[in-house]
Structure formats: structure tokens, C-alpha cells
Amino acid sequence: ENIFDQSRMAPKTPIKNEPIDLSKQRGCTPERNPITPVKIIDRPQPDPWTPTANLKMLVSAASPDMRDREKKKELFRPIENSEQRDTPDSLQYDTVDDSTVDEFEKQRPSRKQKSLGLLCQKFLARYPNYPLSTEKTTISLDEVASILGVERRRIYDIVNVLESLQLVSRVAKNQYCWHGRHNLGQTLKMLQEAGELQYGELMTFQHKEQDLEYKFGERKKETIPDSRDRPLLDFSEPDCISASANSRKDKSLRIMSQKFVMLFLVSKTKIVTLDIAAKILIEETQDTVDHSKFKTKVRRLYDIANVLTSLGLIKKVHVTEERGRKPAFKWIGPVEFSGKTDELREHSPTSDPLPGTQRGACAQFQICVTGKQRFTRHASFNGAQPCEGTRRKDSSEPNSPHQERQACIVNSDECCSKMINLAAVCRQKIEEDTRNSSITSPFSLLPVPGDSDFCVNPLPQAVLPVVQAEVPSLSLPIGISSHAPHPCTPAASKTENGKPTLVPSQPFLCFPSSSLFMLCGGLQENNLSETLPTAGDKGNRSAEAQAAVPPAVCQKRSSHKCTSPSPPVDDEEPAAKKQIMKQSDLPLSLVVPKKPFESPKAESTQGSVCPSAVHLETYRLDLASPAAPEAANKESTKPLDSEEQEKRSQYKDPDEPSPGNEHVSKENSNQPFQPQYLYVQPTTGLSSFNLLFSANQAPGAISLASNQLPSLSVPCVMVPSAALASFPLVCSPSFTSPLSPVPDGSFSAAASMNFSMSSLASTTPVFISTTAVVTPKVSPPPSMDPQQPAQPSLHLSPVLARSCSGVKVDSPVCMGHPVTFLKLQQPSSAPLTPKSIRPAHHEAFFKTPGSLGDPVAWKKNEGNQTRNASSVQRRLEISGTSPD
DNA sequence: CACTCCCGCCAATTA
């Protein structure tokens, strides 16, 4: 290399001199001038001429293809140049250019220049995106390698990924056939379908996974046993598949690539973090979660990601989670493929310009395929089709939707920011509202004393504008989200108007505490997590395109966000930090008061969430069909619509086409996802914490449990005792009455709503939930047991109860010191959401890898708990927990 | 120090 470089460089530029390393120099041949220090290499433009290149050329020369060096040259340059800039989106390396670009560039050969992404761009630049069907372009590995000036090995990396997307196919040894993007839509569609089957659930709770993170191995196993072995799509022949044998193939970059893409397609958020992907992809190994293995997987994912980035399908982003910032990739490619559900047929409408061609292309493609022996790719994915079927399965189960909300947890800073915004908005509204209405109203807000912050409700709408498209997607994806939204909307709408109306659906309460809180709306979505992010995104990103989202949408999201808000917030960024900060700094904080909790909580929460989320999805599905309609009815009315629409749009897949989806949407709409939460910040002390969650939704949520959705909403709210104490609490009765009407079945929940206020009195915090409240105490607080305890404690909604153990859910309860509990374990979290409950048994549901059930793995105790615990729990945990 | 990910050894597959 050195030599090459030098040679190249020398002539060209002096290179910058980088530090000359002698060591490196060693390479230098005498010829070279010492001038350039070593590696300068940049080679950016490798002319074909570089020594290496030459060699390669020669070599390749053997092959017929070679010839066109000149072309190459030509291509090269342009390409490179363009690439350089292009590439990285932004990132770029830019500096180089600025001034002396050339020289620098050359010099800079740095790693970036050698990056696989850049290399891939160069590679892609050589071929048309939409080649004429007639002409087949064959790719000679040797040739390309020589042209691009890289070793063959690198070309394999690129080709393997491209092959996974059917952009190319192997024709023979050293020969690949370039298909271009004609079939990309189909391929993606297939992958999406396959992904839904395999990962759908998982994705749902991506977040969850996050929690899991480490553990993930386990869940995977559980969930998806089957899939693991075989490549999803597996182009490979079925038979081979094999099982066992496929040694290499299974691990192949190709398969990993497909799976990776599937994750994006299945993900609501369209954002997949590397670690999660790695975990999921590790599959087989599941058990062993070697760290090393994980690292290796991640390396590979980077390789794949670089290629996909070059294809313009994904881009790198960062997701902030409780743990901190994590590298992640966001899907920026087409989301809807021709037929969503449909199978293959189409290609994506999205971009393709050449429909007709495509087909043709397809044909070609097929042919090519044929040629290959190895992978036959046709579309057959194993079992992919069944996707839908899969979904259904869920129906039987009663999962609670609640989890969804929890899911919200999300990570993102953005969320936080969003949350904040919301909070602010809410605050304002609240204030207004308060003025207008007094406590009396169901929703009443209490005026807050000092701060005023109190929560408010949630109307998501108002609040979050931000939500971006992306966000929505998250929630939506499954359906869950959709549910949630509707409910919310109503509420939101109210708020917006300022009406006191209260929407039936949502009640919220306000407490005066000093600080504040958040609220949120519905939530259902499993997405919570997603949502959250969104919210955050919104804030942050809004700038980005997404921002545009219509208010309505925003609202939804917001609502969603809200749901999880508190937790999420924490999570997100620096959870702990922020929280803390928030408390102090922020006027409103969403969240949790205590820090201690935070970190732990966050995790835990997430974990819990995830599971739930998963469930949710399932539910959704199930629900959708059955319940959907009803739900729809609910109150939500207006908002819903918009939301739904949005959702739909957002939804990726599911929705539209299939009827089922529709149902879902309805359901979603039905559900009330209103914003339910409130958080109260405790003032300082908070010893207790106050947290709460949504109040609203309850009804739906509650009921949902059984029904549909879930429940996301958790009606309960916790308030900090202290603060509250002073105040009278309020519950939102809203539910009851108002809600009730709504009714969906969920409403039943309403009943739950009853709470006894008495509890309020209790020293501590109060709880109110629209739905049910539970006393946390009930369950043993501390025990964290994961599941069990928690459940009991939880009582959240009836639903939960159902699902879970039988806690008493129904009653609305009030809890006393929540704080304690909270911290304790989730159990205490009693407030939990239904989901939490679920988890226990639900776990089974999950098939997805995510499922992880293994508690063991879970990180710490919490983990277990968390999982089980519903989002709520998580929240609680967070807040409270101090768990360490 | 963490994140990326280049590089190339060397085993599995193919020809």
C-alpha cells in the first residue's frame, strides 16, 4: 500500500504531510520521495493507474471485461468527487475540500476515503439505477475491484448487500448481474412482510428491546425460534435452508442485510439502533450472548449500513436513550411498497419511474437468479406470506394494549424536548382552563399554586405539534398507536379550544404541585416509546421535514408522547441528568421527580415497555379485527379522524390496504388514547413521587384490555403525595361520565374510575386514575418480583387485572404512598398499566425475539420487573426507583 | 475512550 500510495500521491500531491510516520514510510520505496510521508495516500482518485490498480487491471485484463480503463478513469473522477461530497450525507469530510481540496483530499485518504460507503457509492455510480431491461449488465468482480482500487474482499461486502436487495445477482463465479432498482420495491416489500412475521412483534417494542438490550438474546430465542435459523427471506432455496447446514450462509452478510432491512421496515419509527439490531440478528446464538459476538455483529452491521447508506436507504442518526446516546440508523427509503400487503406484485410505486420496466426487470431478475445456484432468490420468503396470519394469532390473546403506551418510553431527546414543549403548552392551556373551569369539571385542573405547573392534560394535540411524520409512524405501525390517538384527540381538541369540555375521554387532573408535569394523552401505543421519540423529534427534528406534520398528527403524536412522557423523558437523554435538571431547571418536568429512580427506572421501564409493546402489536391486530369498530366509535370522533388518516398514512404497511388494517385504525381511533398522564412533580421532596400517568384513557384502556387495545391508557395518575395532599385531588371523573359514553367497551373501565378519593386523603399521593386505581400497596412493594408482584400491585386497570393476576383491578383505588412503592419495584408500580400485567403471561406471546423473556438475563432485577411491568411500571420505576 | 470500520487472515465453498 504504501507504495501505491506514495506513488500515487507523490506525483499528485505532496499530500499534506501528515505526520510522517516512519513506520509507515517504511513502505516507501526509495523511489518515493520521502516527500510524502507515508500514507498519505489518499488516493482518492485512484486512477486506475495506480500501481495497484494497474496490477489489478492486468489481472483482470485477463478477463474480457477489463478494457475500459479509460472509462474507469473518467468515471472515477467524477464519481469520486461527487461521492465525496455526496456521500455522507452531510457528514462529510468536507474539510478537505475547502481549500485545497484536491490535494487535501488526496492526502486525506484517510479512512473515510477508504470507507465502504464511499466505495459503494463509486460502485453504484458505475451502474444505472434503472437499467434497461434489455441490457444486462454484468459485473466482474475483478474488474470492479481493480477499477475501484480495492481488494476483492471489499467488493464482496458490497455485492453481498446489494444482492440481498436484489440489486444484483450472482451469475457465475466472479460475475454478477446488475439489476438496478427495478425490483427494489418488491424486494423491500417482501422483506417487510417477512419482517412482520418475524420481527413484527419485536419491533413493536423496539424500545423494549432496548431495555433488554443486553439480554436480548434470550428473548429472541423465545420468540422466534423458527425464524432464526433461516434467513428471512431467504432467497436461498428452501430446502437448503437449512437448516443446520447452512453454516456460512446463515451468517452471511446477505442474510444479515436482509434482516437488518426488515427491522427497518417493520419498525414503526424506522429507526433501528445498532445494538438492537445486533441482538436481534444474533439470533442463533441467542443463548450465548457473547460479548464478542455482539461486537462482531455490530461490525458487520456497520458494513451493511454503509452500503445501505450509499443506496440512500438509511442514514445514520443517534438515539438517545436512558443509557445514553446510541448509534442508530433511520430508514429513509421508500416505506410503502406497492402493495403493502399485497404480496409482491408490485413494486414500489414510490419512486420508480419505470413501472413497466420494472416488470421487465423483474423478469430479468428472475432469470439472473436462476443462474445462481446459490441463492435462488425469488421471492419466496419462507413463509413470509403468512404474515397476516400471524397477526391474527394474536387476537386470541388478550393482551393489553397498555403496553403500548409504555412503549412510548422512547428515547430520545427529542422526546424530551417535545415533552417539554408539551408541557409548556399544556401548562398554558391548563392555566386557561383552570381559569375557566374550576376543578369541578371533571377534568378540572387544579390551579396550581405556585408554579402552576400542573399538569394538564393532555391534549396532545395542542401540544405537540411536533410530531413528525416519523413519529407517527412509530405509533402507528402497529395499530396500536392508532388506537390511542383517537381518544387523545378528543381530549386534545378540547383543550385546544380551551373548552372545558373535557372531553369525555380524557380527564385529567391537575394538581398543583409545584412542579409539574406532564401529561399525555393516550397512549396506547405501544409505541410509546416511539412516540416519545417522536415527540422529541418533533421538537428537534421538526425542523426537518417531518415537522410539517399537520397539527392533527402532531397531536396524536403528542398524545402519544405524552403518554410516556415522563418516563421517556427521563430515559431519553440523560435521563438522570435531565431529570434532575429538569426538576430544577425546567419548569415543567415531565417527569419524575426523583432522580434516583431515573436511571434505573428508565431501563426498567423500557424493558417493560418493550414487552408490552410487543403485545400490543399483537393485540392490535387482534383487536383490530374485532373490536375495531367499536372502538372507533368512541368518542374520539373528530380527532380521530384526522389522526387516523394520518396514521394511516403513516402506517406503513398495514394499514391501508388491508381491511384488517382498517380495523386497526379504527380501533386505534377508538381507543382513547387520550392523554392520560399527568405527572406531577413533586416538589422537592417528593419523596414520593408523583407521577402519574394518564388519567384519561382509562376507559378505553381499561376496557380494552380485554378488548382491544389496549389499554394503553392508563388512567391512573399519581400524584405526589405531598403536594397533593394539600390539594384536593381530583380525579378525573371524566371518565366516568364523559367517557362512559364513549364507550367502547372499554368504558367499562370507567367504572374503574371510581376511585375513591378517600385515598387521597392519605398522606401521600393520590392516585387517581380514571380507571382504576390501585393501591399499590397491595402488592408488596418491594418485592420486585418481576412479574408477579408487580402485577398484583398493579392493579391498574381492570384490564390488567384480567390479564394479570387478578389483582383487584377493578376497583379504582387510590394508593397511598406511591412513592415508596414505586421505587420499590415495579410492583409497586402498581399503577401500572395493564401491560405490566400482561407481561407475565404474555411473554409467551411474544414470539419475537424480543421476547426475551428470560428474566434472567434481564439485567438486573429491574429488568425483570420492568419487563413485566407495564410501561407504567417503568415509569414508576423511573421515577421512583431508586432502585439502584 | 467509544465509536467506526478497514484490513486481511484464513476457513468454507466452488469450480
Add this chain to the structure above:
DNA sequence: TAATTGGCGGGAGTG
């Protein structure tokens, strides 16, 4: 058996 593929992970570049 040689060549082609490609898994894999050390460790370097980057920030």
C-alpha cells in the same frame, strides 16, 4: 486442488 467467497475479529482512525 486451486480459486472464489466470505466470516471474523484485531486493531487503527476518528471524534
